[in-house]
Amino acid sequence: MTIWSHLHAADVPAWTELTNLLARVDRTEEFYDAEDLAEELSEHGFTAERDSWALWEGDQLVGYGQLRVRESHDGEVKIYLAGGIHPDYRRRGLGQQLMDQMEARGVEVAQERHRGAPAVWAVSGGVEGASVRPMLERRGYAIVRYWNExxxxxxxxxxxxxxxxxxxxxxxxxxxxxxxxxxxxxxxxxxxxxxxxxxxxxxxxxxxxxxxxxxxxxxxxxxxxxxxxxxxxxxxxxxxxxxxxxxxxxxxxxxxxxxxxxxxxxxxxxxxxxxxxxxxxxxxxxxxxxxxxxxxxxxxxxxxxxxxxxx
Structure with missing residues (x-):
């Protein structure tokens, strides 16, 4: 049974392990030390109890999500959704459920802080062939930009x-x-x-x-x-x-x-x-x-x- 909660300081070791596993499996090469992720929990404008998600199977962290909000110079609000699901727990609907919750929180944030402003959900599509892309496209997302590393x-x-x-x-x-x-x-x-x-x-x-x-x-x-x-x-x-x-x-x-x-x-x-x-x-x-x-x-x-x- 999957238990849903939020990210806390005590979760950082498990969060780090999952993040670095996803960096290898999904070929993003976005690796982090525990100390770097711990800093993210205290970022300005981010409240872990409302803007993060942690999915547990027993004592194993099998998924996480984060939400950040930025306003563009043109007045558009971007609600950045990030996270991932452990490869052994994919195709069970957890990613869809996580997106449902993050998107809903994004609507709340837009209402609370930026009522009346145009807003978009923004998600990284990773590299070509990333498993997240079909899921995003089924949810109505479209590619808007490519980035050269x-x-x-x-x-x-x-x-x-x-x-x-x-x-x-x-x-x-x-x-x-x-x-x-x-x-x-x-x-x-x-x-x-x-x-x-x-x-x-x-x-x-x-x-x-x-x-x-x-x-x-x-x-x-x-x-x-x-x-x-x-x-x-x-x-x-x-x-x-x-x-x-x-x-x-x-x-x-x-x-x-x-x-x-x-x-x-x-x-x-x-x-x-x-x-x-x-x-x-x-x-x-x-x-x-x-x-x-x-x-x-x-x-x-x-x-x-x-x-x-x-x-």
Whole structure:
């Protein structure tokens, strides 16, 4: 008999085990340490008792779900649904039941926080052939975006960082707010992106996975953040670039390119540097990364389904 509850701190070891199993079976390669998942339970705007689900068979965690909410710059609300079912317990209707509960909670959140705003449920479709895709399509979801995961292998060859009209440095805590403001400005014209509040950005900036010594800021003469590359680490061999951006007024000056290469030059001891990019980016981000030596490793997709109108 499956027992339904919510994720708690005591569940983190079992949650970690299931998450990393799914990363292998579903070929997402999204691995997490227990400490990283524990942080997610205290994220701003997330209440585990209402926004998470845990499915148990005896003392084994066989499924979990999470819900997060973000508002886009265009006013659309995105309700992100994430989770998974242990491969030995699939095709028993648990995934459908989990989606039913997460979608219902999404409607509640839209009513509570964003009444009258257009809203969508958003779910990752994983890689081609992922078992979740047929289920999502039966529920009325459709692919809205493809994402390119790109990698650059770290070698002994020196990395040349071009000179630019900016100072390239690794960020410190004093740059937290300036980088938040730069990010909100840089991503204003990016599909699906939304403004980060001070509290949300604090979660991002202070996460244990961050690797600020590998990250790079491009500062103007007045000390303002013009471009940034922020790096995290979840597995020993990979330096993962979480965010890359340039404020609109500084685009076309090669700042992000130089910042990327500086970060690559600092990635000694890693096998490769990786990132994900919107395949239809209006700023030509894929070309930027290819110029910096990155090559496509795999493709994932995002599914959306519009919520019914909420008066």
């Amino acid at each position: 790109m990698k650059r292998w770290v070698t002994d060859e020196p990395v040349t960082v071009p000179e630019v009209d900016a100072v390239l440095i690794s960020p410190t805590d004093e740059h937290q707010e300036a980088t938040r403001l730069a990010h909100n400005e840089a991503f204003r014209d990016h599909w699906g992106a939304g403004p980060r509040s001070v509290a949300e950005w604090s979660d991002t900036w202070t996460a244990r996975s961050n690797r600020m010594p590998l990250s790079t800021l491009a500062l103007g003469a007045d000390g303002s953040v013009l471009a940034y590359v922020l790096v995290g680490q979840w597995v020993p061999e990979e330096a993962y670039i979480n965010l890359v951006g340039t404020v609109p007024t500084a685009r076309g000056r090669g700042l992000a390119h130089a910042a990327l290469l500086r970060t690559v030059s600092l990635a000694h001891g890693y096998d490769y540097v990786a990132l994900d990019v919107d395949s239809a980016s209006l700023t030509g981000a894929t070309r930027l990364y290819e110029k910096a030596g990155f090559a496509q490793a795999k493709v994932t997709c995002s599914y959306h389904r519009a919520l019914p109108a909420i008066p």
